Amino acid sequence: MPYEAPPQLADMSLADIARALEERRLPPIEKWNPTETLDSKMRIAADGTWFHEGSPISRAAMVRAFSTLLVREEDGSHALLTPQCRQTIKVEDAAFVAVDVQRKGDALAFRLNTDDLVLAGPDNPLQARGDAEVPAIYLKVRHGTEARVNRSTWLQLVDLAEDLDGVPRVSSQGATFPLVPQ
Template sequence: MTQMPTNLKALAPDMGALPSLDQGRPDCGDFGLKIHRDGTWSYYGSPIGRKPLVKLFASVLRKEGDGYWLVTPVERGRIEVEDAPFTAIACERQGENLLFTTNLDELVTAGKDHPIRIEVDPETAEPRPYVMVRAGLEALIVRSVFYDLVAWAEERNGLLGISSGGVFFPLGPCEA
């Protein structure tokens, strides 16, 4: 008769922690998944309409220097991301903090660990704002939410910006 191991954690990894890429998982190549600029996911060109499935994929999403990967306990595969893997679709002020909601229902409070950054598109000169969601994965802040941030912004030292979590995030220069 086989005995059950006393340490069940030895059999099952901690599902709350993302697996590391360097633990010898076989590289399965391209998974055929793509995250579009608007936050929709597709599989070989067909949109994935089941949000719980997308949330499951997103839970094992990692960004490494050479791109984006889905990393499971037994394998890993590359996926394509057009811009950022998430979109910030809503933001509300809670006292001195900004609470963002992503397209996958994750809540992120902007601050030291979840900074807001602005990139300027070199072709159009339009701002592309982002907020860090987790472990190197950002959300593109949608235009309507960015307009809210600008409406709440204040001027400091010639910069228009917004504070959250005790950090001032510049949104851009003040126009004369």
């Protein structure tokens, strides 16, 4: 069955996004505890491009499938999990890239480079790193993984921000996040 990309984020209501998140079937990797560990020979570049043995993975459907198996370990390393095997994967910066954001009611909805949708909030916080001159914004995705907010999406966030005590901040689902490191 061919993959059908979700509609543009701007065209979706908060109810549409919530429904899409509910309908997304992810593998139950939190229940898996594989004993074998291998090197996947894969790497995720800082720009979100996935590579296998040095060559880019050009099939978006494969990247989407692999991304559902991705976890970030407590030591900061990443792995792809199956019930039988943990395969290490090198991640240069963040596993995902946030490529769009829209305010939907009291929530900030993000689209990732894998077409995943994520609602920022207490369960998926935004974190500012770097410094005030060159901030880097990260969004928690799932299983410890993060998405780095790309430049155009960061500019969208700045447009949505309120200046509180001289610090630009955005709020989503009752949580407030600074857009510069504190």
